[in-house]
Amino acid sequence: MSDQGDDYSFEFEDSDENSLVDSALSSDDRDSENEFTGGASSTNVRTLPSSSNSSEGVVIKNSIVYKPWTLKDFIQKFFLDEAISLKEMQLPQCDIDELLIMLHYKNWQKEDVINDYYDDLERFRTRCGLPEIQSNKKDSGLLLGTRFSCLICVEDYDNIDTYSLSCHHRYCINCYQKYVDVSNRNGQLIRCIQSNCNLSIPHKDVSTLQSASNGHILESEAKKPVPDSSNKLLAQAAKNYIETHKNIWKWCPAPDCNFLTQLIDRKYEDKDKENPIKYEKDLDISDVPIVTCPNNHQFCHDCQYENHLPCPCWIVKLWIKKCEDDSETANWIQANTQSCPKCGTSIEKNGGCNHMSCFKCGFEFCWICLSSWKEHGSSYYKCNRFNPEEVEAVKKVQQSRRLTLQRYLHFYKRFAVHESSMEGDKKMIEKVDHKMNLFMEEESKKKHPDRNLSWANIQFLHDAIRSLTNGRKTLKWTYCFAFYLAKSNFAEIFEQMQDYLNKVVEDLSLIFEELNNKKNKNNSDIIIKRKKEIINLSDLIVKRQNLLIECAQSGLNQGLLYFETS
Amino acid sequence: MAALPKRIIKETERLVSDPVPGITATPSEDNLRYFHVTIEGPSASPYAGGLFKLELYLPDDYPMCAPKVRFLTKIYHPNIDKLGRICLDVLKDNWSPALQIRTILLSIQALLAAPNPDDPLANDVAEDWKKDEQAAIKMAQEWTAKYASTSSQ
Ligand SMILES: [Zn+2]
């Protein structure tokens, strides 16, 4: 039975820890978090001080004013610079280490530090974990390379670095290093190892202690006069701060991207939109707060999700909920194999292109609808439509519930396929890129290299792939849009624009696939030859994408497009 | 499995050679970080006469992290919930690597002697405790007799 207990008995500890972190936040922070409805403006949201003073790097786009940040810049500006400004202005008698501890304790609110400082200095210092002003700092801090018996690890050392605060609770550097590593996880001030000793370890010392290995600290780390923006405790504290101010701060959702954006203001033409109830089903998609991180990732600051235009945020929420609920039924669609509609051979999709040909019988077909590619290609790209005649036929034989599911699956399949195509495109581009690099290397080894060819010459490939990916993203969301769209004449115009975009996206994808699939070595020649075509197509994608979004925007604004979301 | 740190070996040795009165802690044979613990109910408490079984586990980060401790015997106590989890500051944010297994077990024994309904984990028990302390104490005695009596074990 002990084994069993081992497994399940302690799983609740995590949530306990979370609530501890939570309760350490001041009530002010909670208030500002509750204000978040998407309509928050800078006047009623308590933000970090001085953030609005600097207009450098601020972006104003449609309804949103925002600023992109790196984590290091964030730490510099809102933690370190704040401590420096306190030192220069209000509290010159304190040193930077103490000011950082005070700021950390008061959740980086400078005004709160000044208030508590002048309210009751002794009490404030005690709570922060700072020693009494008169205390003797002699014999505290780091001691390098001495004989020492540590009471925590109960080891006797001949030559080891040790550390203590002014309380003289001295322990070995190995123990302190482990202790600081574990304690750093929650981003709170780290106190002395001794139980019931409240003294806080300065941020600078945390870095020094973390640098230790084999009983000795890294001396270059210990020599730093003040902590810098790479300090791990400050980084963890910054993450906590961002996590508890989600209304203002958002991490870029792209994988491996470490940028964040700060919401500075939301502006609305129509004041009524500040009313959250009206905002809830807002049809003005020019209000969707799409921001761009310095890595060129676009995302919605409200949903913290990729750019989902032309869909308004509330439609995105409905759709995501629906997809979660229906995922069981829809799962089969995502499978990456399909059998040839003619001979039944199983075919794997490997690129982003949806134009398939069976390697056994040679039948050319569309991955999405499985109909012959020839039928598609003729007048225009038909595959987007949910064919009403088909619907009529289905209706007669099947019940309406089944029809609803089919309708959903129709749109979901197209939504999901563009998602996986994005992955396919990415892989394909990596391959093309690799081949290009090899070619450029060979070219440079030649006695008379082609002078027309430089790295700048293939930059267009990267631009093209970005257009392709963004185009697919928009296309993907048009299927969510179309799922909720009520039938109307204007809806048909919208669908036509969707076809146009789909056509150029597939055309460009096709070129990349050809470049990749041709077995001959002269791929790079083909790339150069087709450069103009690739540039044209990628420009066309951007144009059609913008047209599509504008069409959706004006259609919704004029009431020509509307959603049915029963 | 990584070698057992000297600290854990020392603590275990002392727990066995110099046990705390009323408390036993025996490491499991197949996992030296897992301890079978018993605590006698303190006399002059509603838990007097009871013998309570607990499990104690030293996580990889011990002693930088607190040991994980849980009651296995059912107990009626405002700071111990249905799953046997214990609300005790030294097991949470007041943990210090300078504390030891024996100090933790002593704190738990002290918690049995002095329940603290103002900092409850089991809210319903704490409510009863505050509403009618006599009735709550009687209930705790009944549970002790029913689930923790030495004669029934
Ligand atoms: Zn040590």
Ligand SMILES: [Zn+2]
């Ligand atoms: Zn201390």
Ligand SMILES: [Zn+2]
């Ligand atoms: Zn990004």
Ligand SMILES: [Zn+2]
């Ligand atoms: Zn959104």
Ligand SMILES: [Zn+2]
């Ligand atoms: Zn076939």
Ligand SMILES: [Zn+2]
């Ligand atoms: Zn193809």
Ligand SMILES: [Zn+2]
């Ligand atoms: Zn099709």
